[in-house]
Amino acid sequence: MWSVEKRELLLMGLKIQQRATIRARVITTLIAVFALVLQPAYGFVAGRVANATTGPSDGSKVAACNGGGFDSFVLGSVNGQNGWHSTGSYDQAVVANSYGYTGFGCKALRLSNAVTSGSFGDQTFSDSTANDAGESLATTGGRSGGVRQNHYEASFDIASTELAQQPGLAISVSPDRGDGSRMSYLRFEDGTNGMNVFFYDVTGTTSPANFNKVNIASDLSRATPHNIKFVIDFKDGPSNYVVQVYVDGNLVHTGTTWENYYRYDAESNTEPVRTVDSLLFRAGGTAAPATSGKGYLFDNVNIITSTIKKDTVPPTVTMGVPTTNTSGLYSVSGTTDDIASDVFVTVGGGAARKALITPTTGNNGIWTAVLGLLNAGQQYSIVASSSDSYSNSSTTEPYLLTVPTVVTSNEPAIAIIETPVLPVIVARTDSSNNFNTVGPATTFADPAAVLGAQTAKADSAVLGASENVAAIAPSEQGWKIFGMAWFWWVLIVAAIASIIWWIVAAARRRSQNA
DSSP states (O other): OOHHHHHHHHHHHHHHHHHHHHHHHHHHHHHHHHHHHHHHHHOOOOOHHHHHHOOOOOOOOOOOOSSSSSTOSSSSTTTTTTBBBOOOOEEEEEEOOOOOOOTTEEEEEESSSSSSSSOOOSSSEEEOOOOOHHHHHOOOOOOOSSSBSSSEEEEEEEEEEEESSSSTTTEEEEEEEEEEEEEEESEEEEEEEEEEEEEHHHHHHHHSOEEEEEEEEEESSSSSSEEEEEEEEESSSSOOOEEEEEEEEEEEEOOSSHHHHHHHHHTTTTTSSSBBBBEEEEOOOOOOOOGTSSSSEEEEEEEEEEEEEEEEOOOOOOEEEOOTTTTOEEEEEEEOTTTTTTEEEEEEEEEEHHHEEEOOOOOSEEEEEEEEEEOTTTTEEEEEEEEOOTTOOOOOOOOOEEOOOOOOOOSSOOOOOOOOOOEEEEOOOOOOOOOSSSSSSOSSSSGEEEEEEGGGGGOOOOOOEEEEEEEOOOOOOOOOEETTTHHHHHHHHHHHEEEEEEEHHHHHHHHHHO
């Protein structure tokens, strides 16, 4: 039979084991809750690591087909498949995705510059969109067609076939109409520490054209694919196309196209402006024979064209009566209903001066410009004007100011100041809930497709609209206490509670064993 002492020792051991089990479960639960809280903000999830792209492999594993990209293509030359064409003898082929890139499906397009050429029309071109994009007078060269659009977007994924550098590897990608009439240009070069991306555009009006080269991304990892995106907005008239380039979802550069090359360079001005409806993948320049069978992989090529309605309503600008301080220094204030526009104040009646005023986020459109000291006894015409990003402008009626002959300041009256003076921007909080009474609203059938609209308060879905109240910056951490994110306080409280629980439990055990 068990003695009383043995039974008490056994029961004590069971209690200690139960307490340890409970504490272990509580700690495990706290860790799981903490990981769940941090997952949205920081991605601390093992599954993300397990599903991460592993980079080029030994070719022993082919990814599963997911129905996208080049999965429906036949292995071999891309020429003639699903609208793609590549008639030259270049090192290109649709290949099995044995490189470990999970987002590429089971097939991808491989292209190197083992073979290069100075030609264009026989290079590798993507399928064309049904409707081309360009300004209204852009020429097609018999290549593109459909209903002319003013907005173009093209994205694709690019990755290296090798983890090590491929010296000399370089491929360019350009929005095109299918014959080499490039309207923009990105060059991908394999550098010592990764892939480097260069952007070229033309801003001048000279002949020959001056091409601007900008390094927009450096040392991109060879172990993962990178998403590249062109966004182009076309406008009628010279020197006004806008190109935005995104790398991995981030806007890395804003520039213009090759529009001015075609308009002004004697080499190409027979067709001043051209359309786009596809992408050109070109192997030009110095060949790198060692890249044969290797090079870059391309997949998930997507091209869309659309028409985005543009704002045609000028901003409304007002100007009050100029005032002076005791030193004779004049200033003038007013309002604009488009805080993204620039406000200029011109003072005439002698040498004209202009002060640039740029309202900033958080300002509700009130502006103030310091005019300086004006000549005593002279009359000045003062005008305020405002222009938005789509060249819509408005001007106030001139205010005629006659400066008194008696100067109230101890300083003598001087000639008008030529140097522009930055104004003081006055912030004001707008607490109005009546969104329809703040400035004129621009109304279209599809307000979400309107660029540069004046008043977002009339319709929050208007693309590119200007707010007249301060925006609340998004926060990935939510509310804070004493500068520390809330989930850290949850962890701290849980840890303190666990320590207190452990101390109390230990004290109880000692009292029971006493």
